[in-house]
Amino acid sequence: MTEDFKSQVESRLDDLFHEDEESMDSMDRFGGVGDHPLKGLKAILLSIEWEITDSSMESLINELKTLEDFYKDDKLILTFLRLLNSIARYIKVRRGKAHPNATSLLTSVYNGLERVSLSEGMSRKEKENILLQEVDKFKKLKEEVIRRKKEQEEEETKQSAAVALEEAAGRLTEEPTQPDLSSMTTQELVLYALEEIKEVIREEFGALRAEMKAWRESR
Amino acid sequence: MAIINLKKGEVQAKIVYYGPGRGGKTTNLEYIYRKFHDRIKTEMVTIKTHGDRTLFFDFLPIEIGKIKGFDIRIQLYTVPGQVKYDATRRLVLRGVDGVVFVADSLAVRRKENILSLKNLADNLATYKKSLFDVPMVLQYNKRDLQEEGIPLLSLEALEKDLNTRLKAPSFEASALKGPNVVQTMKRIIVMTIDSLRRDLT
Numbered sequence: 001m002t003e004d005f006k007s008q009v010e011s012r013l014d015d016l017f018h019e020d021e022e023s024m025d026s027m028d029r030f031g032g033v034g035d036h037p038l039k040g041l042k043a044i045l046l047s048i049e050w051e052i053t054d055s056s057m058e059s060l061i062n063e064l065k066t067l068e069d070f071y072k073d074d075k076l077i078l079t080f081l082r083l084l085n086s087i088a089r090y091i092k093v094r095r096g097k098a099h100p101n102a103t104s105l106l107t108s109v110y111n112g113l114e115r116v117s118l119s120e121g122m123s124r125k126e127k128e129n130i131l132l133q134e135v136d137k138f139k140k141l142k143e144e145v146i147r148r149k150k151e152q153e154e155e156e157t158k159q160s161a162a163v164a165l166e167e168a169a170g171r172l173t174e175e176p177t178q179p180d181l182s183s184m185t186t187q188e189l190v191l192y193a194l195e196e197i198k199e200v201i202r203e204e205f206g207a208l209r210a211e212m213k214a215w216r217e218s219r
Numbered sequence: 220m221a222i223i224n225l226k227k228g229e230v231q232a233k234i235v236y237y238g239p240g241r242g243g244k245t246t247n248l249e250y251i252y253r254k255f256h257d258r259i260k261t262e263m264v265t266i267k268t269h270g271d272r273t274l275f276f277d278f279l280p281i282e283i284g285k286i287k288g289f290d291i292r293i294q295l296y297t298v299p300g301q302v303k304y305d306a307t308r309r310l311v312l313r314g315v316d317g318v319v320f321v322a323d324s325l326a327v328r329r330k331e332n333i334l335s336l337k338n339l340a341d342n343l344a345t346y347k348k349s350l351f352d353v354p355m356v357l358q359y360n361k362r363d364l365q366e367e368g369i370p371l372l373s374l375e376a377l378e379k380d381l382n383t384r385l386k387a388p389s390f391e392a393s394a395l396k397g398p399n400v401v402q403t404m405k406r407i408i409v410m411t412i413d414s415l416r417r418d419l420t
Contacts, residue, residue, distance in 0.1 A: 005287055012291075013405045017401045
């Protein structure tokens, strides 16, 4: 391999990756929010760390509040901002446990808002369509969050029922230690039987509670 | 370690995109894949985690084709940037032939850039390599955010923090929008292939 080899690699790369390349000079072609009122919101959204902190989410919610006042007469923009607010509050509360799509929905709703706010000549109908798409995504996420929560609770119920069963099974296997009933006095037998009945009643109530909980959640 | 089979005339090199979390490593590969998918004719493999972050790594193979009888294949990898995935980063670095260090230009990420470069040096050291042994290109990403009025580190500050001793080629770029993404990749590929050529001669 020689220097010629290097130049041939360069030439092949130029062939493979030509025309679509963009230099930094082309950067000024990119639109931006400039001095638009959304500038602060975009800056916060872009600066939010992967580790979502209370302060970054607080800044986001405060900025949204300011913008809601600013756009109080524009119902369309206001709806975008309220969607963002709901998602931001959800993420703030749930943090690491928030649904994985929540942060991407935050970005998606913002992008919709930016398109609607910055696109000159966009008809009201087009703007409403963009908003409706984001509202749909929001509804889907909400349903997904509720579904996941329900699944989690069901899983917990199942797990606690399984633990109860295991404990019961454990007791049963441990209880070949059943006492020699024939050697018991009548009084001892009654006391033993009472304990057994109490244990059965406890287990029955436990199972009933679990069943009622599952039934309530399925409604 | 590159796979060089002189008999079969094959050269396969491994290039790793390294840098702090959320710096744009995956976005670099996604941009390349999106723009040139039809030409490179390979698939990008990516495994994401909760919150859309890279869990293990991203992988994008590129077939450069035959040059002087050698079939050149490049494998682009990214590492997960978050601090807690150090073991994965170390594994991905095994056998690396070239590195693109993707620095985050956001002013608030200055410390993370420096720590990530140090982490790269530490992890290379486990393979008995140093930052100076491996072909490297620095990319100062997210420069497009300047227009949004978001506080960014100046190029001088980035060079001072990361490149004073390395003196590696550096590009300001926007992985999201494209400027200098391809230039960065082309530069590291050429440097890596050239380094392999020098090792062989």
